[in-house]
Amino acid sequence: MRILVIEDEKKTASYLKKGLSEEGYTVDVAEDGEDGLHSALSEEYDLIILDVMLPKRDGWSVISELRKAGKQTMTLMLSARDGTDEKIKGLDLGADAYMVKPFSFSELTAMVRSIFRRGPGRASDVVRIADLEVDVLQHRAKRGNQVLALTPKEFSLLSVLSRRAGEVISRTILAEQVWGLDFDSDSNIVDVHIRRLRAKVDDPFEKKLIHTVRGMGYVVREEQ
Numbered sequence: 154m155r156i157l158v159i160e161d162e163k164k165t166a167s168y169l170k171k172g173l174s175e176e177g178y179t180v181d182v183a184e185d186g187e188d189g190l191h192s193a194l195s196e197e198y199d200l201i202i203l204d205v206m207l208p209k210r211d212g213w214s215v216i217s218e219l220r221k222a223g224k225q226t227m228t229l230m231l232s233a234r235d236g237t238d239e240k241i242k243g244l245d246l247g248a249d250a251y252m253v254k255p256f257s258f259s260e261l262t263a264m265v266r267s268i269f270r271r272g273p274g275r276a277s278d279v280v281r282i283a284d285l286e287v288d289v290l291q292h293r294a295k296r297g298n299q300v301l302a303l304t305p306k307e308f309s310l311l312s313v314l315s316r317r318a319g320e321v322i323s324r325t326i327l328a329e330q331v332w333g334l335d336f337d338s339d340s341n342i343v344d345v346h347i348r349r350l351r352a353k354v355d356d357p358f359e360k361k362l363i364h365t366v367r368g369m370g371y372v373v374r375e376e377q
């Protein structure tokens with residue numbers, strides 16, 4: 154898998170290059186919008202990670218030129234600004250996904266994996282597993298027609314698990330993604346929250362979606 158990173162902040166660019174290379178991806182970096190667009194048009198990439206604020210040509214312009222030229226390379230846009238308008242603009246212009254800085258490296262790699270798994274197409278903010286619906290943007294979860302009353306941490310835990318449905322996620326990764334802390338092996342914070350989450354997401358319903366994989370972690374999936 155070949156990834157083009159278009160990012161002018163040298164620190165972020167080299168951090169992304171190093172990290173993604175360690176994950177087994179081949180990574181090229183372009184430091185401004187013109188160079189980035191040129192590489193994106195002349196080379197074949199599986200994914201473009203595109204910063205919004207760039208010298209010479211901004212990320213919006215790069216993606217729209219790319220799509221105008223008929224290039225459908227999957228694109229993940231990065232922005233320092235938080236805001237739904239920005240995100241909608243990126244997705245309207247044909248980005249496949251959008252992430253707001255700062256993000257942890259594991260969030261980024263999870264996103265990259267999920268883009269590759271999903272294939273080209275618009276990012277959806279709503280993840281569905283059986284009758285569970287997790288709206289990542291609205292911070293709302295439902296089973297069937299029933300809205301689940303989750304605390305922010307419970308929601309965050311459920312959304313990490315749901316976005317990577319079918320994948321067993323370790324307690325360490327969950328702790329890092331939800332609490333942003335170095336996992337303390339004495340701490341059972343993840344297990345406690347999984348228990349609370351189950352009480353709301355699974356206990357009232359016949360079909361259980363949150364599963365424990367002994368010695369490995371947790372997975373959200375529909376089991377037959």
Ligand code: CA
Pocket residue numbers: 160161162204205206207
């Ligand atoms: Ca920038």
